[in-house]
Amino acid sequence: MKNAMGIILTGGNKSGMKELSSVRATAAIPVGGKYRAIDFVLSNMVNSGITNIGVLTQYNFRSLMDHLGTGKEWDLDRKNGGLFIFPPYLSDDGSGWYKGTADAMYNNLTYLLRSSQEYVIVSVGNSVCKMNFEKMLDYHIQKGADITIAYRDMSDLYPEDLTLLGILSVDDDQRITDFEEKPLRPKGNLGSMGIYVMKRELLIYLLEECIAHGNYDFVRDVLIKKLDSLKIYGYRFNSYWRSISSIKMYYKCNMELLDPDICCQLFVDGGKIYTKVKDEPPAKYNDEAEVRNSIIADGCIIEGNVENSVLFRGVTVKKGTSIKNCIIMQGTVIEPGSSLEYAVVDKNVLITEGKNLKGDPEWPIIVGRRTVV
């Protein structure tokens, strides 16, 4: 797909992510044993043939930059196009900290102006899904839309979880009739996926207009305000999709990956998901290992009991431990006799001997990075 470019918005610091996002942007949050949230949208773009991609960053972007590097894992280390990372910068005309998504894009207008593709796909960086943008663009063109917004029926979530999403309504022709960002009382259950398609020229025009009026947010100040004056259509997506916007959703998403069907949808069908590789040896199981219904990444050494859990690279689970319904991130060591249930353990944590940590399915306990428990 040579006539589309991609923009990934990773700026938002979701306070709902608590300790997990205090050290990293939500787009850089580890998911599914070896990935970071941004890998999904980035791989989707690459699999859809998009090779000119800009990533706008803001909060704690060190880990994100580290992860993306030159983009070689996504085959984006290109002479023409490739991967561009745009952290905020200072200049004479008063730019600086991005005040919102529209502001972030506006501050990098040069990139948009210099690119040659006719269309642009704007996406948030924290959604977990497998999506073909080529199909979405075809739909956009066929509908004769000005802007197309991907949405999904979110009745597989509790109503209270919908308040974290953009909720929209469509008419019979799929034209969007209403769009509310993070409504307190959602009027429906169609959630915006934060993925938008439009012409590059239109995006530039909308950004200039938005900033000229002193506004900053792409959803609130552009999309919602233009519902009547522009032809904004919805593109219904039916496969698996989760937005990593709260601890609860993060936990739920990782646990859902234990379902082989969902796993297949994400990792096998319709293209691979790429990520930065770490050259770990295969995971090693010793005699005492009892592992059930779990995802285990390379480099783990397992001697204990692991059930319904996701273990990232290089996790060590020693003898006589019990790990149930947990997410354990890279490099964490769990010493003998400890038991963890409903816990999200960040990178390089040491759980010393005989500790008991227990959270609740709806409220998992979080252990921050490099903690010694």
Add this chain to the structure above:
Amino acid sequence: MSNTEMIALLLAGGQGSRLGVLTKNIAKPAVSYGGKYRIIDFSLSNCINSGIETVGVLTQYQPLELNAHIGIGKPWDLDRMNGGVTILSPYMKEEVGEWYKGTANAVYQNIHFVDKISPEYVVILSGDHIYKMDYSLMLKEHKKNKADATISVINVSYDEASRLGIMKTDPDGRIIEFEEKPKVPKSTLASMGIYIFTWEVLREYLVKDNEDPNSDNDFGKNIIPSMLNDGKRMFAYQFEGYWRDVGTIEAFWKSNMELIQRVPIFNLFDPTWKIYTPNPIKPAHYIGPKGVVKTSIVSEGCMIYGTVRNSVIFPGVFVDENTVVEDSIVMTNCKIGANSYINKSILGENAIIGDDVKIGVGEVVENELKPAIYNCGITVVGESSYVPDGAELGKNVVIDNFVTTDDYCSLNVPSGKSVFKGGVCD
């Protein structure tokens, strides 16, 4: 080490015929090992970990898989502006094109490659061995001894010694005698096939060796003995640690099994000496609700619904419910059906095993056609081969590569029998 002080030449042209079907379509260095690696990864990783940034890989036998594996050397960080990895295959010359006649001839035919870089030293490696070694320490020793050649040696048992190249050294480590496969070994210091030469000296001997029509053009048989005869300064460099020539089915299987011990004698988890390989683009592996995995190593992209014990499982392997895999090596992307039992077997890449299959059961009987290769009770299923539903395979059975279900004469293949592509029945 300045980046052209020493370069490496990796001899990767060998067939490794004693590995049977495993090396029928690929060179021995390209054989899968240790759950995600190929044998050559160890030498290549040793190079980059030792600070050697220019590596020539000499290929000859079935190089396709090997070339694809090495590519431009990205996984080993050997994609360089200067140096990096270069694949050196036999080529046509003005008058005549010829294959590499022996290890020394292979290097001789690439003298121009080395001359262009003009390093002071060359380390000659073979891509056949499993070990971790810092060649820069060996070079240090070489320089300290002002040696012309340094040969890495390892202490082996007396029995093994008669199958290897054996050195006799003086107390300073200077080599005074070298014998290839001696009937009565005079020492137990065996050559590991790792040589550091001062390039100028080696170059001279390669040219001389090439002019000798009676020479086998081999390092062990010709170059080393003739240097020794001329009284060149040759030293042994003693290596301590894990080193295996995984040249037979049994040695290959054993070395893989050594990785699953509680504290393996060969540590792949060492962060200071990582072994690199192209990473499969697959998700982390999944153990199903009834899955059992014990004393095994399992790689990315696997889905284990059955039981896996004492085994080495490569990426993308699927093991269905009620199936038991024991004491086996299961290579990349194998699929094993339900209610099956796999015992002491090696399943080649992309092999498809049906439901209700038994492999590796019954008496130990040497393979009828190739007793020298398949004799240790291990059954081998070649790459991309099928084992049909309900089949029962004995011990020392060999299934050729690319065998389809039509090639089976009977679902019962007793110990010592073989099944070939084309299905020739008695």
